[in-house]
Amino acid sequence: MDITxxxxxSAQPSSTRNHSSLALxxxxxxWLFDCGEATQHQxxxxxxxxxxxxxxxxxxTHGDHIFGIIPLLSSRLNGAGGLxxxxxxxxxxxxxxxxxxxxxxxxxxxYTHTLLNSPYVVHELRTLxxxxxxxxxxxxxxxxxxxxxxxxxxxxxxxxxxxADASVSISAAPILHxxxxxGYVITEAPVPGKMDPTQYTDHLTRNNVPRSVLGRIQRGExxxxxxxxxxxxxxxxxxxxxxxxGDTHDPSAIAPLAMDADLLIHExxxxxxxGVDPNTKDSDTYETVEARAKSRGHSTPQMAGVxxxxxxxxxxVLNHFSSRYGSAYQCxxxxxxxxxxxxxxxxxxxxxxxxxxDFMSIYV
Numbered sequence: 001m002d003i004t005x006x007x008x009x010s011a012q013p014s015s016t017r018n019h020s021s022l023a024l025x026x027x028x029x030x031w032l033f034d035c036g037e038a039t040q041h042q043x044x045x046x047x048x049x050x051x052x053x054x055x056x057x058x059x060x061t062h063g064d065h066i067f068g069i070i071p072l073l074s075s076r077l078n079g080a081g082g083l084x085x086x087x088x089x090x091x092x093x094x095x096x097x098x099x100x101x102x103x104x105x106x107x108x109x110x111y112t113h114t115l116l117n118s119p120y121v122v123h124e125l126r127t128l129x130x131x132x133x134x135x136x137x138x139x140x141x142x143x144x145x146x147x148x149x150x151x152x153x154x155x156x157x158x159x160x161x162x163x164a165d166a167s168v169s170i171s172a173a174p175i176l177h178x179x180x181x182x183g184y185v186i187t188e189a190p191v192p193g194k195m196d197p198t199q200y201t202d203h204l205t206r207n208n209v210p211r212s213v214l215g216r217i218q219r220g221e222x223x224x225x226x227x228x229x230x231x232x233x234x235x236x237x238x239x240x241x242x243x244x245x246g247d248t249h250d251p252s253a254i255a256p257l258a259m260d261a262d263l264l265i266h267e268x269x270x271x272x273x274x275g276v277d278p279n280t281k282d283s284d285t286y287e288t289v290e291a292r293a294k295s296r297g298h299s300t301p302q303m304a305g306v307x308x309x310x311x312x313x314x315x316x317v318l319n320h321f322s323s324r325y326g327s328a329y330q331c332x333x334x335x336x337x338x339x340x341x342x343x344x345x346x347x348x349x350x351x352x353x354x355x356x357x358d359f360m361s362i363y364v
Contacts (some may be wrong), residue, residue, distance in 0.1 A: 001026055001188070001240060003265075004364045008356045010247070010269045010298070010320045011064055012077050013037070016327035016334075017358055018322060019064045022265070023048045023188065026168060032056045032072075033184065033244050039068035040075050046359055050076055054089075055163070056098030057170075058179040059246025061104060069095075070108040077116040092119040092146055095225060096162060096172075098180045098359055099130040101106070102149060103137035109144075116144035123150045124278035125159045125172055125182055146292060156255060168239075169309040171252035178297035181246040183254040185261075188239025192220050195234045199265040202228050241363050243313070247320065250301070255311055264313035265356070266342060267320035276340035279331075305348030316349055318342065319356040327357050 002025050002191050007018035019036025019043055021044075028206060030052040032039075058066055065225040073285060075091060095101065102122040109116070122145070126132060133151060135270050141147060152159050159172040159182075167171040177185040189202040195212075217223055220227050223231045244265045245251050251258075251266070258264070273288040274280050290300050308316040318341065338355050345353045354362065 001242075002073035002361050004046055004048055004241075004361045005319070005358060006039055006048070007034075007036050008045060008319055008321060009036075009064070010267070010322055011062075012323045014088065014323045014326060016330050017323070017325075018042050019068065021068065022319075023053075023205045023242070023357075024051075028052060029054045033248070034059055034065040034211065035069040035072055036064045038105075040072045042358065043072075047112040047361070054091060054093065055096045055246075056093070056097075056102050057184055057244075058095070059180055059181075059183070059244075060098060061100050062179060062247070065246065066104065068102075069105060070112065070114065072103070072310060073109070073116060073120065074114050077118040079118060087278050088262075093161075094119060097122070097124060098182055099124050099126050100136055100343075102135050103139075106135070106137055106142055106145065107137050107335065109142045110139050116142070119144050119146050121149045123152055123162065125152050125154075125162065127154060127174060127180060131182075135159045150211040156342055158257065160257075171194075171257050173257055175245060175248040175254055176250040176252075177247045177298070181248060183248070183251055183258075183295075184247040185254065185257040186242040187246070188241070190236040191239050192218055193234035193237045199345075200231055203231060242296055242364060244313070247297055249297050249299055251307055255307075259311045260312055263315050263317065263362070264308050265317045265319050266304035266307060267299050268301040268304045268318040268345065269296075269320055269322050271295060271301050271322075271325075271341045271344055273337060273344075275341045277324075277337050302348045304354070305345040305350075307352065308345070308349045308353075313349075314351065316345060316351060316353045317356050317362065318353060320340045321355075328355060329357065 004023045006021040009017035014018050020034040021039040022033050024031045080153040161169050163170050171185045172182050175181050217233045220233045241261045242263045243261040270293040272286045326334040342353050
């Protein structure tokens with residue numbers, strides 16, 4: 001399980017930061033979160049394999065988070081080259097997003113006369129104030145769009161288990177921004193605990209059982225031996241939990257789902273850095289910068305740190321930086337500024353904080 005950041009900028013891209021997108025690798029599958037402009041170009045420059053993308057989750061429909069989805073679908077689903085017989089993946093590409101995601105994609109494909117050779121389906125996470133049915137467009141389905149897209153309604157303010165299989169589930173909650181926005185929580189199912197083979201050796205030897213059965217025990221299977229001894233697997237341990245937030249000035253609604261996250265990805269669009277950032281205005285204070293960030297639906301590093309502490313996150317990754325903040329790899333001054341942003345979050349959080357950079361990968 002690892003995350004690769006494909007774009008870490010807010011609003012406008014820069015020479016060192018692209019529009020928002022990140023890729024979560026789960027085994028052989030890739031789940032994409034947001035798809036800002038030029039995401040497919042970023043994928044081509046990264047280690048992410050476009051053909052592995054099986055799901056796309058949109059946090060909100062601001063352009064810097066969704067403008068790249070039509071070009072990406074054109075590349076991902078054009079079927080060029082095809083696959084050898086027996087290797088086709090029967091699963092359609094699944095897209096999840098807020099109300100309007102389906103209409104945006106259908107409209108973009110229709111009026112660009114885009115032909116897709118593989119199917120996709122759009123599921124919308126709808127709030128109580130959204131229309132509870134319909135597609136928000138009178139256009140007919142694209143020939144590649146499957147008609148079974150779900151309108152997923154909130155229950156007690158949350159969208160729990162919008163997808164789940166034997167190994168992982170994903171839930172969501174609305175978070176406050178200037179437009180409807182969603183945060184996502186990915187929870188891994190309990191995994192086999194650490195096994196001490198010496199606890200089983202004598203029993204296996206006594207019953208003339210090959211040590212290869214240790215693999216079955218490690219995977220959670222109980223083994224009964226000829227003498228009646230039952231070898232139990234080690235207790236399963238809690239799986240990993242990732243929290244991926246869209247733009248927000250208050251993600252409180254997702255807190256019940258996000259508690260004890262192994263990794264929290266939180267925006268930190270604006271920061272006050274006197275003595276660090278030479279462009280800091282003399283008239284600004286920490287309070288005025290925070291107020292301005294909130295008025296635009298965004299957060300400061302301190303706000304991200306406060307939320308990370310609140311949910312007891314084990315690690316915090318700051319993301320979605322103003323275009324005034326270049327990559328730490330750009331020059332010494334940019335490195336100094338980005339470290340100042342990190343230290344602001346640490347001052348409220350106290351734990352490990354990482355600044356996201358385009359093409360950075362983090363293993364969970």
